[in-house]
Amino acid sequence: MSDGSAAELARIVEALLFLAPDPVPVGELIEACEVSEVQLRNALDLLAEELAPGRRGIVLREVAGGWALATDPAAEAAARRLLARPKTPPLTAAQAETLAIVAYLQPVSRPEIARIRGVSSESAVQTLGERGLIEEAGRSRFGAVIYRTSALFERLFGLRGLEDLPDVSKFDPTPEDAADLRERLLEAGEQRAAP
Amino acid sequence: MSDGSAAELARIVEALLFLAPDPVPVGELIEACEVSEVQLRNALDLLAEELAPGRRGIVLREVAGGWALATDPAAEAAARRLLARPKTPPLTAAQAETLAIVAYLQPVSRPEIARIRGVSSESAVQTLGERGLIEEAGRSRFGAVIYRTSALFERLFGLRGLEDLPDVSKFDPTPEDAADLRERLLEAGEQRAAP
Amino acid sequence: MRTADLELDLDVFTGPFDLLLAVVLREEVSLLEVELGAVVVAYVGHLEEEGDLDLEAATEFLVLVAALLELKSRLMLPAEEEAGLDLGPEEAADELLARMLEYRRYRDAGAELGRRLAAEAPYLHRAAPLPPELRRVSIEAAVRAYDPDRLGVALGDLLSAPPVPDTSHIRPTVSLERRLGVVRALLRRASRIDFDEQFGSEDRLTQAVTIFALLELHKKGEATWSQHENFGPIEVRGEMVEGRGRRVEAGAGGRG
Numbered sequence: 001m002s003d004g005s006a007a008e009l010a011r012i013v014e015a016l017l018f019l020a021p022d023p024v025p026v027g028e029l030i031e032a033c034e035v036s037e038v039q040l041r042n043a044l045d046l047l048a049e050e051l052a053p054g055r056r057g058i059v060l061r062e063v064a065g066g067w068a069l070a071t072d073p074a075a076e077a078a079a080r081r082l083l084a085r086p087k088t089p090p091l092t093a094a095q096a097e098t099l100a101i102v103a104y105l106q107p108v109s110r111p112e113i114a115r116i117r118g119v120s121s122e123s124a125v126q127t128l129g130e131r132g133l134i135e136e137a138g139r140s141r142f143g144a145v146i147y148r149t150s151a152l153f154e155r156l157f158g159l160r161g162l163e164d165l166p167d168v169s170k171f172d173p174t175p176e177d178a179a180d181l182r183e184r185l186l187e188a189g190e191q192r193a194a195p
Numbered sequence: 196m197s198d199g200s201a202a203e204l205a206r207i208v209e210a211l212l213f214l215a216p217d218p219v220p221v222g223e224l225i226e227a228c229e230v231s232e233v234q235l236r237n238a239l240d241l242l243a244e245e246l247a248p249g250r251r252g253i254v255l256r257e258v259a260g261g262w263a264l265a266t267d268p269a270a271e272a273a274a275r276r277l278l279a280r281p282k283t284p285p286l287t288a289a290q291a292e293t294l295a296i297v298a299y300l301q302p303v304s305r306p307e308i309a310r311i312r313g314v315s316s317e318s319a320v321q322t323l324g325e326r327g328l329i330e331e332a333g334r335s336r337f338g339a340v341i342y343r344t345s346a347l348f349e350r351l352f353g354l355r356g357l358e359d360l361p362d363v364s365k366f367d368p369t370p371e372d373a374a375d376l377r378e379r380l381l382e383a384g385e386q387r388a389a390p
Numbered sequence: 391m392r393t394a395d396l397e398l399d400l401d402v403f404t405g406p407f408d409l410l411l412a413v414v415l416r417e418e419v420s421l422l423e424v425e426l427g428a429v430v431v432a433y434v435g436h437l438e439e440e441g442d443l444d445l446e447a448a449t450e451f452l453v454l455v456a457a458l459l460e461l462k463s464r465l466m467l468p469a470e471e472e473a474g475l476d477l478g479p480e481e482a483a484d485e486l487l488a489r490m491l492e493y494r495r496y497r498d499a500g501a502e503l504g505r506r507l508a509a510e511a512p513y514l515h516r517a518a519p520l521p522p523e524l525r526r527v528s529i530e531a532a533v534r535a536y537d538p539d540r541l542g543v544a545l546g547d548l549l550s551a552p553p554v555p556d557t558s559h560i561r562p563t564v565s566l567e568r569r570l571g572v573v574r575a576l577l578r579r580a581s582r583i584d585f586d587e588q589f590g591s592e593d594r595l596t597q598a599v600t601i602f603a604l605l606e607l608h609k610k611g612e613a614t615w616s617q618h619e620n621f622g623p624i625e626v627r628g629e630m631v632e633g634r635g636r637r638v639e640a641g642a643g644g645r646g
């Protein structure tokens with residue numbers, strides 16, 4: 001910061017507090033903006049005025065250890081409607097495949113999922129975990145995390161329990177095959193992965 | 196929302212966008228605020244005015260099919276000092292080519308990408324996947340994974356949607372280029388005939 | 391240096407590589423008369439001077455030489471009977487040119503994307519966790535949003551082994567880096583390998599790129615290879631591995 005009018009500095013401080021996940025101590029703001037303490041205090045005063053309660057959707061607050069932005073309490077009900085509900089965007093093909101493997105084979109490890117799908121499935125597993133559809137169920141004896149479906153999964157698919165999952169034979173291209181489902185999936189996956 | 200002046204609604208929208216981890220589509224804002232589309236559009240207009248570039252530390256942007264808050268570019272240097280956020284590494288030539296093919300031809304399989312680039316594109320595809328710019332979109336009828344760009348791609352490239360991509364014909368060789376090549380060919384022919 | 395600028399001095403052509411490409415496409419020079427081996431030798435000579443291997447440039451070169459090889463082999467082989475493969479040299483040249491133009495379009499579009507990414511980099515988005523009161527999702531409030539059959543269908547797809555793909559229309563793609571890896575792996579297991587034994591069943595492009603990998607290994611002193619007569623067996627020996635082994639032994643001896 002070289003020119004640094006108070007208004008310009010207030011804008012930068014607002015941007016910094018917007019990005020920071022935790023309250024930022026004054027000392028860190030001074031260092032990041034490369035200004036004096038007096039300059040920074042002036043900018044904070046200005047910002048506090050602009051973000052005074054009732055003026056905007058965001059307010060400035062001094063909390064333990066520093067300064068932070070927070071939302072105006074008036075937005076709480078809308079925020080709950082927007083954010084505190086299960087996320088149910090359409091499943092991508094990768095997510096549907098991964099979820100199907102976990103649902104039918106659980107508990108199942110990530111290496112097994114990757115072998116069946118023929119591609120690394122990290123991001124699908126992660127997304128399904130974040131949405132609460134699958135959860136960790138311990139570790140295999142080789143140390144790999146193993147997964148199962150969650151209670152939320154059953155709710156979102158309208159299942160009373162896992163026994164309500166549709167019968168695989170309905171979708172099986174060769175339902176007469178007697179071999180174990182897991183083995184057959186692994187075998188088909190290896191054929192797909194072969195060049 | 197009961198009283199719902201446009202100013203009050205703009206404040207709530209600002210708070211929601213502050214909290215939401217991803218750009219929020221208009222439809223979701225309407226549902227969360229329990230207002231009509233006209234009311235919400237008015238509130239967005241008002242907010243856009245209040246957050247116009249240069250006015251505050253935060254700007255309003257329409258990206259990836261929704262609305263999001265981002266910091267003003269003026270704060271970038273201070274933000275990187277405060278948060279030690281590394282700059283996004285630039286795309287390598289191989290990654291840029293691969294990303295362009297996926298962006299314009301999606302959904303597209305790896306063999307198709309390789310055919311256009313003339314080289315195997317495994318590592319570029321993998322890196323773009325790890326960076327979250329492309330994602331799997333199912334399988335071709337031969338079992339090859341097909342790819343499309345992600346919402347993060349649209350966000351990082353400042354696109355409202357794929358229709359915001361520049362027209363690909365813009366990159367076709369100009370008539371001058373073609374004429375230039377023809378001339379060089381003729382010259383080469385003459386040189387060969389001379390001795 | 392760009393591959394295109396590689397200077398060539400052949401029996402039938404003198405000039406930069408991209409011009410050779412251009413005159414071949416225009417049939418100003420018959421590809422049958424161009425010794426592609428000499429082009430490769432010139433490129434390897436250039437690599438020798440350059441010292442470091444620029445993989446991007448090397449790949450570009452390989453793509454172009456492979457395209458020329460394909461074209462030349464089509465010219466040399468008697469006309470194929472099969473439908474779809476009976477491209478005349480003119481159509482083949484057109485096709486090659488079209489492919490190069492298509493590639494150029496996406497290369498330039500990619501460069502534009504790169505610029506856009508850089509221009510957008512200063513806009514930073516917030517990545518903070520939700521406040522605790524918004525983090526909990528109520529299971530009771532969750533209603534059915536997905537069809538369970540979706541899972542059954544996905545599993546059915548995973549159970550079906552894919553049909554053997556018809557690859558007749560796809561050109562093989564081979565990466566130099568990977569071929570280097572393959573040869574190095576073989577040389578770690580055996581100090582000598584026979585080229586035909588190892589690679590005889592590979593397609594021609596793979597074999598050609600493998601030869602190129604051998605040139606690269608030779609340049610780096612990792613391998614040498616010899617062929618005592620035309621069309622005779624090619625023997626590849628890993629040099630570096632033995633050399634390292636000797637150095638280690640000598641070092642151990644010195645200490646002991």
